[in-house]
Amino acid sequence: xxxxxxxxxxxxxxxxSPQTTIAKCAEIMSQFRISSLIISDNDLPIGIxxxxxxxxxxxxSVSLEKAVAEFMSASLVTVLVDTYxxxxxxxxxxxxxxxxxxxDESGRLAGIVTETDFRRNAGxxxxxxxxxxxxxxDTSVLLLPPDTLVANAARMxxxxxxxxxxxxDDLVPIGIVTERDxxxxxxxxxxxxxxxxxxxxxVATITQELLVVDAVQRMQKDVxxxxxxxxxxxxTVAVVAEQRPKPATKKRCLEPYSIPFLx
Numbered sequence: 674x675x676x677x678x679x680x681x682x683x684x685x686x687x688x689x690s691p692q693t694t695i696a697k698c699a700e701i702m703s704q705f706r707i708s709s710l711i712i713s714d715n716d717l718p719i720g721i722x723x724x725x726x727x728x729x730x731x732x733x734s735v736s737l738e739k740a741v742a743e744f745m746s747a748s749l750v751t752v753l754v755d756t757y758x759x760x761x762x763x764x765x766x767x768x769x770x771x772x773x774x775x776x777d778e779s780g781r782l783a784g785i786v787t788e789t790d791f792r793r794n795a796g797x798x799x800x801x802x803x804x805x806x807x808x809x810x811d812t813s814v815l816l817l818p819p820d821t822l823v824a825n826a827a828r829m830x831x832x833x834x835x836x837x838x839x840x841x842d843d844l845v846p847i848g849i850v851t852e853r854d855x856x857x858x859x860x861x862x863x864x865x866x867x868x869x870x871x872x873x874x875x876v877a878t879i880t881q882e883l884l885v886v887d888a889v890q891r892m893q894k895d896v897x898x899x900x901x902x903x904x905x906x907x908x909t910v911a912v913v914a915e916q917r918p919k920p921a922t923k924k925r926c927l928e929p930y931s932i933p934f935l936x
Contacts, residue, residue: 681761686785689713698710699727708771727856754784810881812911816839837914849872877895898915
């Protein structure tokens, strides 16, 4: 069903001013467990700060006392509230974004839509069919030993532009560190700790033979955004995650539901 974007969006969006410190932004995102903050001026959205942005700032040792205006993404992609969800999903793919700002006719903030909103509400099963995890998993997973420093993990996640790092012992996953984890670690300046001390464990794992629809349902049930794919020996081979869509190709433009809420 091609719903209106107003049916999928989050309406009560947390906003901050351009003068808000990075520390305060990280605190708000950690407190409310949100993946982005809208920076606005009199309800007019002028920028966005995401978990990935904070991982980048953490990796660059940017002071938490800096104002968000200096580091926010100002090139917002916006849609009107009456935009159809299929058209909105097309914008996710074309622009390679994970957050879409919804505005009213006067340009004021009305809501925000994320990949998660699509996955939970857009009836993805009809688009997935009988595809298996093997068809959508990311094999370029970042694997780290447990004695990696948090600051170094942040740098590698930023340089590889990945949403998580899997902590392994002889390729067997023993923990995971995500962008959301990094927001809190940056806020508390825990760069010198080892990731074995802060990783989430145990790890949620699946096999590549599993149907994608089952993987999606697993993420919904466990309220997680990453699943580690393992082989018959229990070794890490890939990750399935809600992540940034790849740049659009002609085929993807014609099939707008093929990416944003599947990987």
